[in-house]
């Protein structure tokens with residue numbers, strides 16, 4: 572049994588303008604110790620997928636489908652049951668550290684509370700463990716940081732505190748939403764290494780949401796590419812980079828700046844914009860931007876298994892052949 576089994580997850584929001592279809596039937600599994608990257612342009616539904624998994628959607632959000640964690644259904648669980656699972660077995664690191672930390676408690680007290688509450692550690696042990704964790708996320712002078720309040724720290728430091736908090740309990744599942752975006756490149760790579768080590772040492776599964784395909788290449792075992800709230804492609808990381816099977820994945824990979832392209836000055840961004848989620852087109856959601864679109868793309872393609880753990884949602888028989896034809 573997989574650690575996490577997500578089936579047909581759907582998230583919509585009631586708004587004055589109509590219903591926003593943010594996530595439209597996503598399914599995936601996550602095994603212990605595995606890191607799955609969730610990628611896609613802004614607005615593709617990555618964050619709402621993550622929030623739906625752990626019952627933290629905004630009030631106007633509705634969720635359906637199934638989310639099983641160690642076989643236990645999370646959707647529809649009571650708030651108190653969910654918060655117990657969330658704190659000890661599932662951690663989430665959000666993009667915005669400032670609003671996720673309690674402004675009225677010192678960093679130390681917040682970290683210690685997590686450990687005394689969820690791990691039954693005594694305060695002294697918890698303080699030592701918390702300080703050690705701050706050291707591991709490369710926060711200088713951890714003893715001093717423990718005594719400070721969030722507003723006394725920079726945004727980057729708060730982000731590292733959030734990461735330390737997420738890793739403290741050695742959760743079974745860590746959901747990290749752009750965890751290092753606010754940090755400078757050197758610290759980003761240190762934190763990514765730390766997450767990789769954690770996942771190896773304690774079999775923590777990681778759902779990593781990121782725009783950075785370099786981080787995906789370095790950290791993830793598998794990748795799920797999302798567009799307009801739907802899965803476009805899922806594959807092992809090496810397969811996806813070497814041989815993308817979906818035109819949207821190809822577009823994302825081509826839009827990554829590379830040294831050989833930088834010289835020519837060409838930035839290969841995917842032309843056009845994602846569809847309006849108030850009115851998602853009936854056929855392939857990518858068709859208005861796809862250079863390979865043909866008649867059949869007016870019908871919605873299924874998420875087809877290609878063997879060897881690969882899936883794609885596209886009517887093309889083979890992308891390389893289509894590429895040659897289009898030129």
Ligand SMILES: Nc1ncnc2c1ncn2[C@@H]1O[C@H](COP(=O)(O)OP(=O)(O)OP(=O)(O)O)[C@@H](O)[C@H]1O
Nearest residue numbers: 584591593612613614615616617618619620629848
């Ligand atoms: N409370 C809400 N009410 C209405 N629409 C919402 C709400 N929360 C999110 N959305 C919409 O859901 C869609 C998916 O948002 P989501 O935050 O999951 O995108 P994302 O892939 O995480 O993007 P980014 O990379 O910019 O973080 C967006 O169109 C967003 O505007």
Ligand code: SF4
Nearest residue numbers: 855858861868885886
């Ligand atoms: S289904 Fe058609 S429009 Fe959609 S990605 Fe494939 S070729 Fe392009």
Ligand SMILES: [Mg+2]
Nearest residue numbers: 617618619748
């Ligand atoms: Mg997001």
